[in-house]
Amino acid sequence: xxxxxxxxxxxxxxxxxxxxxxxxxxxxxxxxxxxxxxxxxxxxxxxxxxxxxxxxxxxxxxxxxxxxxxxxxxxxxxxxxxxxxxxxxxxxxxxxxxxxxxxxxxxxxxxxxxxxxxxxx
Amino acid sequence: xxxxxxxxxxxxxxxxxxxxxxxxxxxxxxxxxxxxxxxxxxxxxxxxxxxxxxxxxxxxxxxxxxxxxxxxxxxxxxxxxxxxxxxxxxxxxxxxxxxxxxxxxxxxxxxxxxxxxxxxxxxxxxxxxxxxxxxxxx
Amino acid sequence: xxxxxxxxxxxxxxxxxxxxxxxxxxxxxxxxxxxxxxxxxxxxxxxxxxxxxxxxxxxxxxxxxxxxxxxxxxxxxxxxxxxxxxxxxxxxxxxxxxxxxxxxxxxxxxxxxxxxxxxxxxxxxxxxxxxxxxxxxxxxxxxxxxxxxxxxxxxxxxxxxxxxxxxxxxxxxxxxxxxxxxxxxx
Numbered sequence: 182x183x184x185x186x187x188x189x190x191x192x193x194x195x196x197x198x199x200x201x202x203x204x205x206x207x208x209x210x211x212x213x214x215x216x217x218x219x220x221x222x223x224x225x226x227x228x229x230x231x232x233x234x235x236x237x238x239x240x241x242x243x244x245x246x247x248x249x250x251x252x253x254x255x256x257x258x259x260x261x262x263x264x265x266x267x268x269x270x271x272x273x274x275x276x277x278x279x280x281x282x283x284x285x286x287x288x289x290x291x292x293x294x295x296x297x298x299x300x301x302x
Numbered sequence: 303x304x305x306x307x308x309x310x311x312x313x314x315x316x317x318x319x320x321x322x323x324x325x326x327x328x329x330x331x332x333x334x335x336x337x338x339x340x341x342x343x344x345x346x347x348x349x350x351x352x353x354x355x356x357x358x359x360x361x362x363x364x365x366x367x368x369x370x371x372x373x374x375x376x377x378x379x380x381x382x383x384x385x386x387x388x389x390x391x392x393x394x395x396x397x398x399x400x401x402x403x404x405x406x407x408x409x410x411x412x413x414x415x416x417x418x419x420x421x422x423x424x425x426x427x428x429x430x431x432x433x434x435x436x437x438x439x440x
Numbered sequence: 441x442x443x444x445x446x447x448x449x450x451x452x453x454x455x456x457x458x459x460x461x462x463x464x465x466x467x468x469x470x471x472x473x474x475x476x477x478x479x480x481x482x483x484x485x486x487x488x489x490x491x492x493x494x495x496x497x498x499x500x501x502x503x504x505x506x507x508x509x510x511x512x513x514x515x516x517x518x519x520x521x522x523x524x525x526x527x528x529x530x531x532x533x534x535x536x537x538x539x540x541x542x543x544x545x546x547x548x549x550x551x552x553x554x555x556x557x558x559x560x561x562x563x564x565x566x567x568x569x570x571x572x573x574x575x576x577x578x579x580x581x582x583x584x585x586x587x588x589x590x591x592x593x594x595x596x597x598x599x600x601x602x603x604x605x606x607x608x609x610x611x612x613x614x615x616x617x618x619x620x621x622x623x624x625x626x
Binding site for chain 3: 327331332333334335336337339340343344346347350371374375377378381382385395396398405406407409410412413416417419420423424426427428430431432434435436437438439
């Protein structure tokens with residue numbers, strides 16, 4: 182019973198780590214570069230959850246000050262993650278631009294085929 | 303360009319409201335959710351929607367590539383310039399409390415200027431990204 | 441305790457992630473990634489992070505999807521079957537995941553008001569934001585005022601990434617030719 186209560190208390194962490202590990206797996210195991218970048222985004226989004234989860238206070242509200250409320254969730258992780266999201270898409274676009282150039286140079290976006298061509302040359 | 307009539311007319315109707323919503327998100331960011339990052343992305347989304355529906359030429363009439371490229375560094379300059387003005391007025395970099403007659407209003411003004419810088423850079427960069435990818439495919 | 445809405449959204453996120461990992465069609469992957477972003481945005485609203493949710497919905501589900509689709513148009517839409525052994529990757533992922541879960545066991549329970557994170561600088565921001573900056577949305581005041589340096593750095597990163605994409609994808613030769621054509625037409 183205690184273990185079940187602990188699971189309910191830490192369920193958000195467990196899912197966060199599952200997303201993180203799934204992203205890591207895609208980055209390692211898949212050779213397709215677009216898939217790799219999507220995996221990297223999943224990894225990145227799991228970090229958003231890792232920050233935002235602990236910021237929540239049960240019974241609190243969004244951190245916009247109003248006389249009607251007394252308890253607010255922690256605004257600091259929100260600020261850090263807000264900027265991280267926009268930086269994340271900018272870096273994703275940079276990665277995809279590299280993928281486009283690699284596809285033009287090698288005619289493929291599969292890692293294995295690129296390595297084979299490098300060895301053949 | 304023989305897309306569905308409903309899409310073309312519907313898009314034409316909502317385009318100005320998307321831009322208006324972006325401005326609302328920008329200027330109401332002090333009191334509700336929003337700010338420069340979100341407003342910039344929504345404004346860029348308007349240009350992307352126009353490009354998808356009416357083609358790149360129409361999008362480029364709304365947001366000329368020259369202007370978009372100019373906006374990318376301009377926002378960072380507005381942001382850093384606000385900090386430098388505070389520096390020149392004898393305070394720390396990005397300490398806005400000297401920009402006005404009393405510290406609270408000065409800091410509000412500083413936040414407004416900085417958010418404007420963020421809006422300019424984010425909307426410019428996102429539109430420029432989209433243009434770069436589409437131009438490559440031509 | 442975690443609310444039922446949060447638990448359901450978290451479970452859906454995990455399900456969509458499994459679907460993304462198993463999907464071979466890259467078009468499907470991109471659309472699922474968009475669904476993932478909207479689920480994440482809903483979850484962020486449930487966690488009281490409204491500003492972050494708005495950003496995730498517009499950036500993650502909007503711009504990311506558009507850029508990914510543009511890349512698919514320029515490359516290919518099918519992933520080649522995985523040839524190598526995935527066992528090593530799977531083992532590594534399970535070990536890393538297990539270690540991380542062990543690490544979270546000692547963390548404070550979800551939503552606890554007495555966690556350490558809520559007793560550092562956050563109370564100062566919440567108590568003084570309106571008095572010191574006149575801005576009611578604490579996220580905005582921390583973003584643009586208390587932590588202005590941070591945001592300046594992030595804006596510079598976006599600027600740099602934008603310049604990088606333009607350098608990588610622009611064909612400068614083609615543009616010069618286009619300008620010559622224009623001059624010739626005049």
